[in-house]
Amino acid sequence: MGETLERRILVTGALGQIGMELLEALSSRYGADSIIATDIRDSNKLESSGIKFHKLDVLNKEEIERIIQKFDINEVYHLAALLSASGENNPELCWKINMGGLLNICELSRNYKFRIFAPSSIAVFGSDVIGVANQNSPLNPATIYGITKVSGELLAEYYHATHDVDIRGLRYPGLISWKVMPGGGTTDYAVEIFHAAVSGKRYTCFVDEKTTLPMMYMDDAIRATIELMEAPSENLSVRGGYNLACLSFTAEELFQEIKMIIPEFDCDFEPDHRQRYADSWPDATDGKQAEIDWGFKIHYDLKSMCYTMIQSLRQ
């Protein structure tokens, strides 16, 4: 599918942290009437956007197929998933949704030949990767969420190699954004801290001050997603999940950077069960392969991200 081809897009899990921002970007790039947004939750949030919304459970394969047929879909952004912290509370449901949903999408693409975006995560790595994770670092995750993401990457590579499915994926780092609150991930502290700072509240961070994780401002992640989906298929050497260049800072550094803008802001650190998931992940990811294959470069650094987050939340 070339850049000029008319896109008819289905987004699953569209009401989540990434979905709501992706919808906006896809809509301004390809037009609101080329997008069908779906989620298991109902919503009237999109009424004014011109984007059609359907309630859809990704475990309901017949209903996905009906929508794909009805709207002649040629691109699916499959975002429906249970994230790390929620997944750990219900491993069975996490496996069911993350694997069952992806399998349905891959199987339908065998017949209907649509292009798929299926995100992976830095949670594919485990504590045997120290410091910076490379594209080919070992994948030994400690969480059920990470296990579903590794399995999802393998599924993507398999469907591409064996059934010629055009599937693409990114290992998103923790994503920092202001429009929608995150949905139960371990990196949520890096979003919650801004909301507390801007509303004049003290924040209790659920990981310790030394915790360092790969992070990215949402605008960079959305741009990466669209750039990957528009890249020529033959340029892509990875199908399961590309590492991306990222930001890497401690929770304390994030706090101090916010304090430079809001001097009265205060934060304490009281690690809870999520510390264990954070400790099992690398500090940073190396994004060389994504840069070589489709030219991705990160734009926001810690300073510009903090400035933009605070300005946006204040407005």
Ligand SMILES: NC(=O)c1ccc[n+]([C@@H]2O[C@H](COP(=O)([O-])OP(=O)(O)OC[C@H]3O[C@@H](n4cnc5c(N)ncnc54)[C@H](O)[C@@H]3O)[C@@H](O)[C@H]2O)c1
């Ligand atoms: N946000 C991050 O920092 C981050 C980092 C790495 C990877 N990812 C991945 O990106 C994707 C989207 O993440 P997000 O942050 O937007 O998550 P989110 O939790 O904010 O949104 C997920 C959406 O999926 C929906 N959903 C759940 N079960 C469903 C089902 N059975 N059928 C249909 N919809 C269902 C939820 O209602 C929710 O709106 C996921 O695959 C996630 O693993 C996110």
